[in-house]
Amino acid sequence: MPFWVDCFILSPFRVLQSLSSVLTFVLNVLEYYRVSFGQIHPKGLARVLHFDVLCRASGYDPTLLLFRWFFRLAKYGDWFTFETSKVDTCLISSMVTTLGAWKHRLFWVSESIVPFKMV
Known part of the structure; x- marks a missing residue:
């Protein structure tokens, strides 16, 4: 299963400190969208x-319902x-517009770390 290393290396926040809760939310989003x-x-x-x-920094738990309000x-x-959905409220003021050559930064992880079957 491929995974993108820059999500952890180049991010402005320390994902690895709360990897379990972050990974749980990411997996919930991916599972919902299959x-x-x-x-x-x-x-x-x-x-x-x-x-x-951003949710956690604002004192809120990220939820799938809230995520779906802002993104599709x-x-x-x-x-x-x-993509950002067509809502009047702006969640993030400066979005990443390009990641350049990112494919060489993919790496593979074992499917055994994912708690459900990926599609």
Whole structure:
């Protein structure tokens, strides 16, 4: 199963400190939309992680319902990503617009770390 290393290395927050809760939220989002890590463009995964951190920094637990209010799943070439939905409220003022050459930064992890069957 592919995973994107820059989500943990280049992020402005320390994902590894609360990896369990962050990973649980990410897996809930992916399970709801029936997509796997290998199908999500890194920009889309970055949006999920960013949403999680912003919620926690604001004193809220990230929920799937709240995430779906701000983002929607979209096709991006051969990948899926999360685009901002058409809501009046702005969640993130400066979004990542490009990640450049990111494919060489993918690595594989064992499917045994995922608590449900990925599609």
